[in-house]
Amino acid sequence: MRASHTDRERAIDVLKAGFSEGRLGQAEYEQRLTRASQAQTYAELQMLLADLPQGPVPMPPAPQPPPGYQPVPRTFLPAPPPRTNGMAIGALVCGILTPMYGITALPAVILGHLAKAQIRRSGEEGSGFATAGLVLGWLAIGFTLAIVLAVVASV
Template sequence: MRASHADRERAVDVLKAGFAEGRLPQQEYEQRIGRAYQAQTHAELQLLVADLPQGPVPQSQFAPRPAVPPAFMPMPMQPMPAPTNGSATGALVCGILTPVTWGLSSIPAVILGHKARAEIRRTGERGDGQAVAGLILGWLGISGWLLFFVLMVLVGVTNL
């Protein structure tokens, strides 16, 4: 039976795998590749790959298809990671902006951080680290303002 271009390509793939696994020396590999591209029949292709683990098999509608070697299988699909919680990102941004806004974004950072942590526990989204960082920065901003007011009151009381 005459070989198709696809049959020749399958034989070349088997030869490439054999060479990559160290089953064929360079010179013999190159000779077999050349002969594979010139082969006219399945028998010629079978002779080229008969001593290798996988060879081309004539494809008919009744013959079972050979298993594809693992080296030629597509990579398995990786599952998509869970999305990052938007409130967690907002908490982190508000926390980072606390010094720039003179502490005005501290309260939104704390509120968004607590809201984000509750949503993350409920939905399994990512971003817990962002929410915690926003909470810490928010509470630092609030405590900074409280310290400032306490100092102002103490200065005011001592000046009386």
């Protein structure tokens, strides 16, 4: 059966893919390319493409573990890094926001104390964040109380 222009173009595409994948050398690629562009029948095109994959190459199946294989027990795997306590982060954020929004001093103190208790129980990270939130919160509360006392004393 006679080959059409489209059939020759498909064959040339397969040859290009074979060359780009390293399946064909430069000289052989050029020779096959010339023969493909001059091919008259499907048989001539098939002879040029017989040793090349013409589409997606199936992947070999994944190797199966040998009989009796046991995966590494979790006790021998490295421990995941400890998480940072969310309340400790919240205490630090509230403490930092205290100069702008004075009302966040009380949540900074509350969250700081709760975070410290959770960190002692769970072993999470973030003790420094909780402490910083506590210090900033108590400083803001103390500063506010000092101002109130100064105003009351001056009256």
